[in-house]
Amino acid sequence: MGEKPSAQTPDKRLIVESLDREFARLHVRSCAIVERMTDATLYVSDAGATSAGESILRCAAEIERTFGGITANLWDDPFEWTLPEHLSSKSKILEHLSEVEALRQRAFASFSDDSCLSKHVATPSETQPLVELLLRTLLRASDQQAQARARFRY
Amino acid sequence: MHLVKRLSAASLILTAIVLLTACPSQTTISKINADPARYRNKEVGVVGVVRDSYGVLGTGAYELDDGTGRIWVATRRGVPSRGARVGVKGRVYTGFNWGGRNLGTVLEESDRRTKDR
Numbered sequence A: 001m002g003e004k005p006s007a008q009t010p011d012k013r014l015i016v017e018s019l020d021r022e023f024a025r026l027h028v029r030s031c032a033i034v035e036r037m038t039d040a041t042l043y044v045s046d047a048g049a050t051s052a053g054e055s056i057l058r059c060a061a062e063i064e065r066t067f068g069g070i071t072a073n074l075w076d077d078p079f080e081w082t083l084p085e086h087l088s089s090k091s092k093i094l095e096h097l098s099e100v101e102a103l104r105q106r107a108f109a110s111f112s113d114d115s116c117l118s119k120h121v122a123t124p125s126e127t128q129p130l131v132e133l134l135l136r137t138l139l140r141a142s143d144q145q146a147q148a149r150a151r152f153r154y
Numbered sequence B: 001m002h003l004v005k006r007l008s009a010a011s012l013i014l015t016a017i018v019l020l021t022a023c024p025s026q027t028t029i030s031k032i033n034a035d036p037a038r039y040r041n042k043e044v045g046v047v048g049v050v051r052d053s054y055g056v057l058g059t060g061a062y063e064l065d066d067g068t069g070r071i072w073v074a075t076r077r078g079v080p081s082r083g084a085r086v087g088v089k090g091r092v093y094t095g096f097n098w099g100g101r102n103l104g105t106v107l108e109e110s111d112r113r114t115k116d117r
Helices: A014-037 A052-072 A077-083 A088-111 A114-118 A132-153 B001-021 B028-035
Strands: A119-123 A127-129 B043-058 B057-067 B072-076 B085-098 B102-114
Touching: A014 A052, A014 A088, A014 A114, A014 A132, A014 B085, A052 A077, A052 A088, A052 A132, A114 A132, A114 B102, A119 A132, A127 A132, A132 B072, A132 B085, A132 B102, B028 B043, B028 B072, B028 B102, B043 B102, B072 B085
Parallel strands: B072 B102
Antiparallel strands: A119 A127, B043 B057, B043 B085, B057 B072, B085 B102
């Protein structure tokens, strides 16, 4: 009686936590794909096709752009600092994926409850509810990850 | 006069190019599911009946059945009700997972028309 619900009461974060889990799973799957590659096979591809390593970086870039935008209003495409030349080994890619995951977790920690998801976010191209932005990011990042899986047959 | 004719022809060709590239190709769900890589990141149109739908905070997803197969459609507006016949235009994405379940190929809706029955 008289217990005040906290801002992060679990039942008020059902959708936030559900989305959080999906992004976390995406991160785990990306790491698992990288773990199973070797430094030599990271960026090997058929002519004209994107390599598995690049697809993993693009997957992470989708997440980094969205959560960099949400947390620091930085909507730049992280392409420049995630070039294969910079991330030339498995360990460097895994380190980068961890940094992106940490950024994502920081953003999710700031979503106090599900009502946050209705708030509109101004991206460089449009203004849209946060939930839309998150689902769209999940969709596009998953697509890139699927490309990585398809390219790297293990 | 000759120049006017040439300009008209050029503008006709340009218009045709714009229209042809802007229009999504109508296809069947079975074709998309059979070769998702071919349709990946491309805009397509499909027509079918809504079999299942989930909506939350104005966004959501619904499963469309066109008689040849089923595909999940992610929408940024309210989901149509089950049994509704809709024509959807959208971009194809692959590898979408939710709740540990692989939903596979997903269409991100950009436009939708509800068909009269």
